[in-house]
Amino acid sequence: MKKRISKNNILLSLICIVLLLPASCVKSAEKKDVETVIRAYNNALEKAFETKDFGPLKDLTTEREYNKATIYIMSYAGQDERLSAHLIKFDIKRTAISGNSADAVTSEEWEYERVNMATGEAVTPYTLYTYEMNYKLLKDGDKWKVDQLKIIKEDQKH
Numbered sequence: 075m076k077k078r079i080s081k082n083n084i085l086l087s088l089i090c091i092v093l094l095l096p097a098s099c100v101k102s103a104e105k106k107d108v109e110t111v112i113r114a115y116n117n118a119l120e121k122a123f124e125t126k127d128f129g130p131l132k133d134l135t136t137e138r139e140y141n142k143a144t145i146y147i148m149s150y151a152g153q154d155e156r157l158s159a160h161l162i163k164f165d166i167k168r169t170a171i172s173g174n175s176a177d178a179v180t181s182e183e184w185e186y187e188r189v190n191m192a193t194g195e196a197v198t199p200y201t202l203y204t205y206e207m208n209y210k211l212l213k214d215g216d217k218w219k220v221d222q223l224k225i226i227k228e229d230q231k232h
Contacts, residue, residue, distance in 0.1 A: 105169050108176045111218045112209050116161050116182075122147055123159040136212060136221040150188065155197055158187040162202070174213035179226070181206055202231040 111134055118130035128144050135143065150157045163183040170177050182205045188197040206227040211218045 104171050104176075108169055108171065108178060108211055108218050109166050111211065111220065112166065112178055112180065113164070115209075115220045116164060119143060120159055120161050123157055126151070134220055136214070136219050139220050139222060151191070154191050156189045156191050158189060158200075160185045167206075176209075176211040176213075176218065178209045178211070179206065180209065204229045204231065 115131070115134045118134055122128050122131055122143065126147070128140070128147075131143055132140055147157065161182065162185055163181070165181045167179045167181055169179075184203050184205065185200050186198075186203065187200045189195065190197050204227075205225055208224040208226055209220055210222040210224075212221045213219075
């Protein structure tokens with residue numbers, strides 16, 4: 075028994091497509107915005123390790139994440155050390171958005187070296203770490219901000 079496609083069915087299908095298309099475009103734009111913020115956050119974090127300039131981080135994070143990042147970086151200065159951090163590889167594996175919150179999972183490679191600020195000598199030589207990270211973001215007005223980071227997996231390469 076063949077089902078006949080009526081003009082009404084075709085019209086209804088077209089209406090559904092027209093209504094759903096803008097929603098998927100908005101979702102795609104939101105996803106791109108979230109991923110852009112995560113990339114900018116990592117660039118700002120790398121620069122903050124080097125310069126102790128936390129201004130760019132403030133614009134990309136909630137107060138909670140900002141305080142956590144600055145305390146972590148400054149703790150090395152309190153030990154008379156500088157932590158040199160360089161992002162080597164970065165890949166966003168997946169992003170999910172639900173209302174005003176978003177989650178993203180990344181794969182990252184960072185290279186770290188701890189240096190004594192008084193002598194300039196390495197306390198620990200360059201060491202490569204690989205991470206699988208979960209970023210939680212919140213929408214603040216019309217801007218996405220990194221709210222929380224969680225290490226899913228961490229490996230040290232020698």
